[in-house]
Amino acid sequence: MGKQFGATIKKLRQAKHLLQRQVAGHLQIDTPMLSKIERGERKAKKEQIPAFAEILKADKEALLTLWLADQITELVQDDESLALRAMQVAEDEVKYSIASRKTDKQ
Amino acid sequence: MGKQFGATIKKLRQAKHLLQRQVAGHLQIDTPMLSKIERGERKAKKEQIPAFAEILKADKEALLTLWLADQITELVQDDESLALRAMQVAEDEVKYSIASRKTDKQ
DNA sequence: ATAGATTTGTCATACATTGACAAGTCAATC
DNA sequence: GATTGACTTGTCAATGTATGACAAATCTAT
Numbered sequence: 001m002g003k004q005f006g007a008t009i010k011k012l013r014q015a016k017h018l019l020q021r022q023v024a025g026h027l028q029i030d031t032p033m034l035s036k037i038e039r040g041e042r043k044a045k046k047e048q049i050p051a052f053a054e055i056l057k058a059d060k061e062a063l064l065t066l067w068l069a070d071q072i073t074e075l076v077q078d079d080e081s082l083a084l085r086a087m088q089v090a091e092d093e094v095k096y097s098i099a100s101r102k103t104d105k106q
Numbered sequence: 107m108g109k110q111f112g113a114t115i116k117k118l119r120q121a122k123h124l125l126q127r128q129v130a131g132h133l134q135i136d137t138p139m140l141s142k143i144e145r146g147e148r149k150a151k152k153e154q155i156p157a158f159a160e161i162l163k164a165d166k167e168a169l170l171t172l173w174l175a176d177q178i179t180e181l182v183q184d185d186e187s188l189a190l191r192a193m194q195v196a197e198d199e200v201k202y203s204i205a206s207r208k209t210d211k212q
Numbered sequence: 213a214t215a216g217a218t219t220t221g222t223c224a225t226a227c228a229t230t231g232a233c234a235a236g237t238c239a240a241t242c
Numbered sequence: 243g244a245t246t247g248a249c250t251t252g253t254c255a256a257t258g259t260a261t262g263a264c265a266a267a268t269c270t271a272t
Contacts, residue, residue, distance in 0.1 A: 004199065020249065033231065035250055042230080061188060068192035071181050073199045076174055082167060083200045086174035087193050093110065093179045094189045126218065139262065141219055148261080213272100220267065227260070236251065242244090 003040030004073075005066045010038040012056040026055040043070070109146030111172045116144040118162040132161040149176070 013023055024034040027048055036042040044052070049067060053060035076083035119129055130140040133154055142148040150158070155173055159166035182189035 004195070019247095021247095029230095030232065031249070032233085032251080035248095039250085041251095045230085064185065065188045065192045065195060068182055068185060068188060069195035069199060072178055072193060072196035075177050075181070076196075076200065077203075079170060079174060080200060080204055082171045082174060084197060086171045087178060087197055087200075089110070089171060089175035090178035090182075091190060091193055093175060094182065094186060094193075097183075098186055125216090127216095135261095136263065137218070138220080138264085141217095145219080147220095151261085215272090216270090218267100218269070220265105222264085222266100224263090225261085228258085230255105230257070232254090232256100234251105234253085236249105238249080239247095241246080 003070070005044065005063070005070045006038045006040040008063070008066055009044075009052055009056060009058075012058055013038075016056065018055070023052075023055055027051045040070075043067075043074075109176070111150065111169070111176045112144045112146040114169070114172055115150075115158055115162060115164075118164055119144075122162065124161070129158075129161055133157045146176075149173075149180075 009023075013020070020031045020034045020038075024031045027034070029048075033042065037044045044067065046064075046067065049063050050060055052058070053063050072087070076086060079086070115129075119126070126137040126140045126144075130137045133140070135154075139148065143150045150173065152170075152173065155169050156166055158164070159169050178193070182192060185192070
């Protein structure tokens with residue numbers, strides 16, 4: 001659960017026939033670290049996403065979206081019964097925030 | 107943004123004519139800390155939610171939902187353009203996880 | 213002006229995260 | 243079955259972030 005990001009970069013890496021060593025080198029981390037990120041044992045830092053997108057020739061925003069989704073999933077994973085409602089509330093908060101920014105009320 | 111929890115416990119506290127000192131005492135924190143939690147400057151620890159629910163005679167799960175929503179909102183606040191999509195993805199992950207638990211596939 | 217309630221600012225420390233490394237497994241090749 | 247290369251596992255010090263405690267400021271009402 002919440003391992004979409006790691007699984008995705010692993011698939012992308014393999015599809016491009018890149019070794020962990022190559023991707024890790026581009027990110028300036030070692031291969032054990034990348035291995036852990038790919039398997040969801042550690043989470044990538046948000047700042048590392050552009051580097052992933054670059055070497056994997058993937059869309060930076062798509063990767064960031066996946067990364068955010070993983071963080072959210074991890075956050076709510078122990079409260080499944082409340083998770084969906086909490087996300088609804090958060091969606092409303094964000095929508096309101098976007099709306100009020102447009103109308104200069106913030 | 108993402109201050110629903112604090113605002114809510116403040117309202118509940120005032121509606122019940124409780125002082126910060128009383129609520130803080132029940133939580134074993136000092137009043138400056140509670141003040142910060144109410145204003146969203148610091149976030150309450152998840153483990154403190156039952157104590158809040160108890161002294162404020164509020165529904166524990168409702169408070170937890172609000173608390174979770176705040177965490178999610180904070181998480182995505184710098185990426186508003188991706189936030190809604192990320193929440194969608196996370197919802198799907200959670201729904202899938204619930205479904206697969208029911209069918210014993212996990 | 214005083215007292216009580218709340219807020220602001222600062223700081224040491226506890227806590228979690230990160231990166232680095234050594235050592236391990238696993239698969240293919242010789 | 244030994245060697246090589248790719249990946250994984252486990253541990254640990256270092257770093258970063260969050261927490262709680264405190265002093266002091268502000269606000270509010272009398």
